Structures are given as structure tokens and as C-alpha cells.
Amino acid sequence: MDDAASESGEQGVAVADGDALDTVELPPPGTARRGRLRFSHPALADWAWPYVAVNGATDGPRLALLAGVHPAEYPAIEASIRVTRDLDPARLRGSLVSLPVVDLPAFLPRTPFVCPIDGKNPNRAFPGDPAGSFTDAMNDAIFRAVVAPADALVDLHGGDMVEDLIPFSIYSVSGDAALDARSAAIGHAFGLPYLVASTPRRGLGGTTVQAAAAVGIPGIIAEAGGRGLLTEPETQLLVDGVGNVLRHLRMLDGDVPPAAPVEVGRFTWLTSPAEGMWYPAVAVGDEVAEGQTIGRVGDLFGEPLAEIAAPHAGHVLFVTSSPAMRLDGLVLAIGAP
Numbered sequence: 001m002d003d004a005a006s007e008s009g010e011q012g013v014a015v016a017d018g019d020a021l022d023t024v025e026l027p028p029p030g031t032a033r034r035g036r037l038r039f040s041h042p043a044l045a046d047w048a049w050p051y052v053a054v055n056g057a058t059d060g061p062r063l064a065l066l067a068g069v070h071p072a073e074y075p076a077i078e079a080s081i082r083v084t085r086d087l088d089p090a091r092l093r094g095s096l097v098s099l100p101v102v103d104l105p106a107f108l109p110r111t112p113f114v115c116p117i118d119g120k121n122p123n124r125a126f127p128g129d130p131a132g133s134f135t136d137a138m139n140d141a142i143f144r145a146v147v148a149p150a151d152a153l154v155d156l157h158g159g160d161m162v163e164d165l166i167p168f169s170i171y172s173v174s175g176d177a178a179l180d181a182r183s184a185a186i187g188h189a190f191g192l193p194y195l196v197a198s199t200p201r202r203g204l205g206g207t208t209v210q211a212a213a214a215v216g217i218p219g220i221i222a223e224a225g226g227r228g229l230l231t232e233p234e235t236q237l238l239v240d241g242v243g244n245v246l247r248h249l250r251m252l253d254g255d256v257p258p259a260a261p262v263e264v265g266r267f268t269w270l271t272s273p274a275e276g277m278w279y280p281a282v283a284v285g286d287e288v289a290e291g292q293t294i295g296r297v298g299d300l301f302g303e304p305l306a307e308i309a310a311p312h313a314g315h316v317l318f319v320t321s322s323p324a325m326r327l328d329g330l331v332l333a334i335g336a337p
């Protein structure tokens with residue numbers, strides 16, 4: 001560990017640079033540490049994950065902040081960078097450990113959804129497995145180092161390279177009512193317009209928040225932005241949301257602005273019945289009625305193949321923005337109470 005301290009500009013915050021192995025030690029109270037997190041697992045030996053650990057001047061909860069589980073979701077990554085750059089340890093109660101890019105091998109190749117080393121979607125493979133392939137081992141190592149020691153988790157996402165979405169938060173319904181209430185409260189505090197309660201039955205397994213909830217850690221996935229764009233309003237929404245969560249957890253002073261998100265308990269992902277060109281007929285945020293045509297698929301000669309109808313009423317929370325559509329490919333999602 002290299003503790004050569006350097007002073008960062010405006011706030012005069014002591015920022016020590018230091019690499020970490022397998023675990024992230026907190027720096028002394030009232031300071032922050034930046035460095036690279038490496039792992040002793042042989043499959044991970046070639047990689048070093050940028051991390052920031054901010055230790056408040058006084059005691060409080062420990063928050064894990066993840067971004068880049070899908071590293072083409074750029075407002076999420078930028079929000080993570082800004083939050084940790086601007087957080088003043090002197091004002092913080094407790095600590096925050098942040099990884100701005102979890103799926104590091106996918107960042108520079110700009111790979112949507114999956115890790116290019118083994119083709120797995122990291123957000124279907126938590127808490128990971130040291131005996132599995134690269135993504136499993138990566139998830140296991142990161143979960144142990146960053147998530148497991150935390151009291152709460154915020155995992156920043158957005159629409160991926162080929163998706164558009166309206167900002168929403170998701171928490172995983174674990175069945176432990178007290179834990180679920182804490183996750184929901186974090187989602188309320190974050191302040192996005194929709195809050196999805198995702199049950200494993202209706203949702204998908206292996207997400208960061210599901211794995212965290214399974215070991216008693218409340219948390220949310222917060223989604224804003226999409227289509228591979230680094231957009232300022234969505235970045236700011238996520239920056240503000242993390243600040244709201246820090247205030248909600250009493251890690252920062254100040255009140256959380258009141259929020260009344262649309263509560264979503266039914267989150268339906270629609271898939272394409274045909275392969276071809278996808279033409280959505282609705283946009284994110286639209287309200288749709290049961291049976292309403294939400295888009296169609298045509299072949300590469302311009303002939304219609306299928307029309308897709310909404311199975312129930314609700315709001316369109318995300319849409320696949322790319323027209324290239326495979327059979328059973330995801331076209332959009334509808335959220336309803």
C-alpha cells in the first residue's frame with residue numbers, strides 16, 4: 001500500500017493514493033483514498049479497478065457505490081466520478097467506497113450488457129463465484145471487497161448503448177419486510193420519477209441489489225440516461241440522487257426533498273416474436289393501454305412480420321432504441337402498480 005499523500009485543490013481534502021488487494025481498507029477519518037483495487041484470484045490478475053474510499057470525520061454507515069456494471073451507461077459512471085471527487089470527508093458521517101467501473105474489461109471496447117471475456121452479463125451473476133468464469137470471479141471479488149462490508153448499496157445504471165429509458169430506481173423484494181422497507185426508503189430518497197419493486201419471480205436473478213438483499217444489505221439500482229450518450233441532466237439526476245441517499249442515511253446534513261415516485265410492482269419485459277427491424281410506436285414515459293400496439297417488427301424486404309401489443313396498461317419505462325432485433329430480443333418494458 002502506497003500512502004504518499006497529496007493535497008487536492010479547492011477543499012484542501014487530503015487524498016492519499018494507494019492500491020488495495022482483495023479488501024478496501026478505509027483511510028484515516030476525515031480523509032479520502034484513491035487507488036487501484038487488485039485481486040489475488042489468478043483470473044483477475046491482469047486487471048486493476050479504480051476505487052475511491054472516503055472516510056468521514058465521524059462515525060456512521062458505510063455505503064457501497066457501484067457504477068459501470070454496464071460500462072456503456074455513461075451518466076452513471078460520470079455521476080460516480082463526480083460524487084466521490086466532490087464529497088468532503090470532513091462533512092461525512094460514516095464512509096463511502098466507490099467503484100466507477102465494475103465491468104472494467106467492457107469499458108474501453110464499449111461492449112454493451114456483457115463482459116467481453118466470457119460473454120456474461122455481470123448483473124445476472126451476483127454475488128458471483130470464485131470457481132466460475134471471469135465474470136463470476138470478478139463479481140465474487142468485488143462483492144466481497146465493496147458490497148459485503150457495506151450497510152447499504154447504490155448501484156448506478158441507465159439505458160445501455162441500445163436502450164432509451166425514463167429514470168427509475170429498482171429495489172429487490174427479498175421477503176424480509178423490514179429490509180425491503182429500508183430499500184424502498186432509499187429508493188424514495190433517491191428521488192427518481194418511478195420506483196420499481198422487483199420480485200425475483202417477476203424480475204431477473206443475480207442482480208447487485210438482489211445479492212445484497214440476500215445478505216441483509218438494503219439497496220437500489222438507479223437508472224438514468226441511455227443510448228451511449230453522456231448527457232448532463234441525467235448525470236445530474238444521479239449525482240443529486242446519491243446526495244439524497246447520503247442525507248437520508250444521515251451521512252450528510254440536510255433534508256431530503258420530498259418525492260412521490262410512481263410505484264411499480266408489475267414490471268413486464270416484452271420480447272420480439274420475430275427477427276428483423278424493430279419499429280417502436282411508443283416512447284419512454286408514455287402511458288399505454290392494455291392491447292395497444294407498442295411497436296412492430298418487419299423483415300429486411302419491408303414486409304411486416306409482427307405487431308406487438310401491450311399485455312396490460314402501464315408506463316413505458318425503457319425501449320430498445322436499436323432497430324436490429326433478434327428473435328426473443330428485448331423490445332421494451334412496461335411498469336404498472
Ligand SMILES: [Zn+2]
Nearest residue numbers: 070073157158
Ligand atoms: Zn445497466
